[in-house]
Amino acid sequence: MxxxxxxxxxxxEAVAQAALDREKVTTFYPKLRRKKIVRRKFQWxxxxxxxxxxxxxxxxxxxxxxxxxxxxxxxxxNFGGKPAVVEEAIIQTIQEHCVQDVVTVEPIRFKPGxxxxxxxxxxxxxxxIFQRELSDTxxxxxxxxxxxxxxxxxxxxxxxEKA
Numbered sequence: 001m002x003x004x005x006x007x008x009x010x011x012x013e014a015v016a017q018a019a020l021d022r023e024k025v026t027t028f029y030p031k032l033r034r035k036k037i038v039r040r041k042f043q044w045x046x047x048x049x050x051x052x053x054x055x056x057x058x059x060x061x062x063x064x065x066x067x068x069x070x071x072x073x074x075x076x077x078n079f080g081g082k083p084a085v086v087e088e089a090i091i092q093t094i095q096e097h098c099v100q101d102v103v104t105v106e107p108i109r110f111k112p113g114x115x116x117x118x119x120x121x122x123x124x125x126x127x128x129i130f131q132r133e134l135s136d137t138x139x140x141x142x143x144x145x146x147x148x149x150x151x152x153x154x155x156x157x158x159x160x161e162k163a
Contacts, residue, residue, distance in 0.1 A: 003028075003057045003086040005077040006067065013048050016072030023066055026057040030094050033104040049094070049103055053077070055086055108162065115163040116142055118155060127163060128153070 008016040017029045030049040038045065048054075056067055060083055068076055077084045097103050110116065114130040128142035134154065142160065144151045 001026075001057050001059050003055050003088060003091050004060070004067075004083055005086055006054050006056050007074045007077055008052055008054060008072050009074050010052065012072035013052070013054050014072075016070060017054050019071040019073070020054075020056055020067060023063075023070065025063065025067060025070075028055040028057075028091060028095070029101060030055075030098055031102045033102050035105075046102060055091060110140065110160075110162070116160040117163050118142075118160055121155065121159050123153065123155065124159075128160075130160075133157070 006016060006020075013029055017027045020027045031046050032049045033044060033046045036043065036045045058064075058067060064076060064083070067073065094103075110130040110133075112131055116128055116130050118124055118126045118128065123144070126144055128144045131141045131143055131152065133140050139154050140157050140160065141152055141154055144153055
């Protein structure tokens with residue numbers, strides 16, 4: 001039995017997985033947990049790691065119709081009319097990074113004194129020195145060195161990266 005990528009209907013990954021599980025088809029639906037802005041605050045959200053796709057392990061000759069017509073499934077991914085086999089090593093690598101099928105992406109932690117680059121926004125391109133995080137928000141305070149003087153500014157954590 002080999003692993004195949006299954007294309008699902010929009011936002012129907014869990015439906016497709018449940019339908020295939022009921023038919024005793026081995027599935028893998030990896031999810032991604034990350035911080036996202038919800039109502040102007042960052043919150044942890046979990047969604048598909050590969051939106052619109054799950055993986056299933058089955059004997060293609062015996063079960064392809066069962067899989068293809070399961071609830072929530074659009075099609076079995078194929079190239080040139082042949083089903084696309086996903087290597088076992090790829091599935092194992094993804095599984096190694098998962099805890100209960102969820103990959104968590106932690107935000108980068110900054111320490112006071114870290115040199116940072118502002119990547120976007122009106123101050124894009126400037127360098128600064130990280131000073132502190134503001135409580136209960138994803139805003140940070142950095143010290144910009146411009147024209148020989150320092151200025152403290154607040155920016156979104158998402159706008160900076162370590163230099």
